Amino acid sequence: MRLINRRPDRASRLMLVILPFxxxxxxxxxxxxxxxxxxxxxxxLPSAVQMTDAVKRMALVPxxxxxxxxxWADTASSLQRLAIGLGISALLGLCLGxxxxxxxxxxxxxxxxxxxxxxxxPLAILPILFIVFGLGELSKVMLIVIGxxxxxxxxxxxxxxxxxxxxxxxxxTLGASTWTLILRVVLPQLLPRLLIAVRLVLGSAWLFLIxxxxxxxxxxxxxxxxxxxxxxxxxxxxxxxxWITLLxxxxxxxxxxxxxxxxxxxEGARS
Amino acid sequence: xxxxxxxxxxxxxxxQVVLEGLNLSVAEGEFCTLVGASxxxxxxxxxxxxxxxxxxxxxxxxxxxxxxxxxxxxxGVVFQRYSVFPHLSVLDNVALGLELPxxxxxxxxxxxxxxxxxxxxxxxxxxxxxxxxxNKYPTQLSGGMQQRLAIAQAxxxxxxxxxxxxxxxxxxxxxxxxxHGLLLELWQETRLTVFMVTHDLSEGFxxxxxxxxxxxxxxxPHAPGAYGARITYDIPLxxxxxxxxxxxxxxxxx
Numbered sequence: 001m002r003l004i005n006r007r008p009d010r011a012s013r014l015m016l017v018i019l020p021f022x023x024x025x026x027x028x029x030x031x032x033x034x035x036x037x038x039x040x041x042x043x044x045l046p047s048a049v050q051m052t053d054a055v056k057r058m059a060l061v062p063x064x065x066x067x068x069x070x071x072w073a074d075t076a077s078s079l080q081r082l083a084i085g086l087g088i089s090a091l092l093g094l095c096l097g098x099x100x101x102x103x104x105x106x107x108x109x110x111x112x113x114x115x116x117x118x119x120x121x122p123l124a125i126l127p128i129l130f131i132v133f134g135l136g137e138l139s140k141v142m143l144i145v146i147g148x149x150x151x152x153x154x155x156x157x158x159x160x161x162x163x164x165x166x167x168x169x170x171x172x173t174l175g176a177s178t179w180t181l182i183l184r185v186v187l188p189q190l191l192p193r194l195l196i197a198v199r200l201v202l203g204s205a206w207l208f209l210i211x212x213x214x215x216x217x218x219x220x221x222x223x224x225x226x227x228x229x230x231x232x233x234x235x236x237x238x239x240x241x242x243w244i245t246l247l248x249x250x251x252x253x254x255x256x257x258x259x260x261x262x263x264x265x266x267e268g269a270r271s
Numbered sequence: 272x273x274x275x276x277x278x279x280x281x282x283x284x285x286x287q288v289v290l291e292g293l294n295l296s297v298a299e300g301e302f303c304t305l306v307g308a309s310x311x312x313x314x315x316x317x318x319x320x321x322x323x324x325x326x327x328x329x330x331x332x333x334x335x336x337x338x339x340x341x342x343x344x345x346x347g348v349v350f351q352r353y354s355v356f357p358h359l360s361v362l363d364n365v366a367l368g369l370e371l372p373x374x375x376x377x378x379x380x381x382x383x384x385x386x387x388x389x390x391x392x393x394x395x396x397x398x399x400x401x402x403x404x405x406n407k408y409p410t411q412l413s414g415g416m417q418q419r420l421a422i423a424q425a426x427x428x429x430x431x432x433x434x435x436x437x438x439x440x441x442x443x444x445x446x447x448x449x450x451h452g453l454l455l456e457l458w459q460e461t462r463l464t465v466f467m468v469t470h471d472l473s474e475g476f477x478x479x480x481x482x483x484x485x486x487x488x489x490x491x492p493h494a495p496g497a498y499g500a501r502i503t504y505d506i507p508l509x510x511x512x513x514x515x516x517x518x519x520x521x522x523x524x525x
Contacts, residue, residue, distance in 0.1 A: 181378075265357055
């Protein structure tokens with residue numbers, strides 16, 4: 001049978017899902033074990049025991065200096081920055097996207113501006129943010145906002161333009177004004193698209209967050225990773241990276257679940 | 272005085288003439304079917320009546336007044352596709368037309384007003400045969416059911432003019448026949464003036480009280496866009512049906 005026609009059944013699909021993860025873990029721990037037998041003080045590939053110890057130290061023992069549980073404190077401040085940044089960007093992106101996608105008079109000046117702005121590398125203007133907004137929370141949140149708002153706005157502008165013109169005309173024949181048309185026809189149709197767009201920019205948002213925390217911060221997941229790098233503490237860095245990945249994946253998954261739950265009409269309308 | 276009068280209307284895109292010198296006068300309650308080859312301006316004419324486009328020259332009067340130059344609640348429309356809102360249930364698709372004009376800020380009604388709007392919508396939906404599907408989303412309906420919904424949605428506004436742009440073009444022949452029955456029934460009940468674009472000649476002859484044929488009478492092979500289409504035939508049809516309707520409405524008003 002041709003390869004293109006061969007499909008895994010349930011059991012073998014599960015196997016195939018697990019397989020690459022298992023291979024990765026196996027390769028890592030093989031390498032780790034080999035290096036540690038040669039040199040027990042090797043720090044590059046820590047063993048599972050070493051990493052578990054480090055996680056216990058970070059998560060379950062209060063820090064001697066501050067009395068905080070570092071992993072949880074770092075997670076809380078990072079997630080707070082991320083949530084504020086994503087929230088502001090989503091709101092701004094939605095407003096800009098609708099304005100330039102639905103109203104030609106707003107689209108004429110906004111659309112080229114957004115295209116140019118989205119080409120500015122956000123990390124290149126990070127120094128400017130630090131100069132203008134100081135080294136506090138604001139500049140970190142602003143980096144996320146500046147980094148992902150143009151992307152969200154451009155995507156939603158495109159989606160707004162894809163709404164069939166027939167629907168906009170129909171709404172007008174049903175007595176809609178520009179405002180109520182946006183409120184009752186455009187906005188509800190764009191909300192699921194917004195959630196999908198946010199999922200797609202989650203990776204960039206984390207990137208900007210960790211970059212900002214690495215450069216100027218006193219807590220946060222990115223701060224911690226860059227701090228312990230000085231001691232080559234791979235036993236902390238690796239679990240932190242896994243933890244960040246898990247958080248990002250959970251956010252992605254819950255946004256997907258929310259889309260399905262809140263907009264049951266959306267899946268059918270796409271086909 | 273005629274209900275709709277079209278006076279020497281031209282429609283040009285750049286230097287391409289689509290419609291030229293259109294003159295037409297339509298009485299209230301007429302069922303006009305518009306037929307002709309593709310690309311000869313039937314749908315353009317419908318868009319002019321809808322207010323989606325403004326004629327390049329000439330004027331269209333509705334009841335003696337110039338037609339509003341954007342779509343509004345006086346003219347209902349059903350397109351071949353994308354006529355219903357995918358994010359609203361069947362019931363809310365129709366109730367929307369009652370909510371939008373009454374709530375300028377939120378575009379929605381609450382409490383008792385909302386219940387009444389939904390009740391009114393439900394009555395109309397039962398009439399077009401969608402009583403069993405009130406809480407479904409449009410994508411869960413068949414093509415014919417979606418067009419029934421689109422018609423109900425247009426009729427809830429009680430428009431004076433109903434514009435149909437190949438509304439049954441994508442439907443199976445059997446379902447199309449059911450839809451013809453429904454449309455005629457609704458037309459006979461209301462005092463609607465209908466304009467319907469169709470590709471299907473027999474549909475045009477069966478439904479209309481007046482058949483308008485669009486065609487280009489002049490051709491310049493070196494400049495295909497130089498001449499536009501006119502109404503070449505204007506045929507009164509089914510006069511018995513129209514007369515019956517006039518009698519019925521006279522009885523109602525008496």
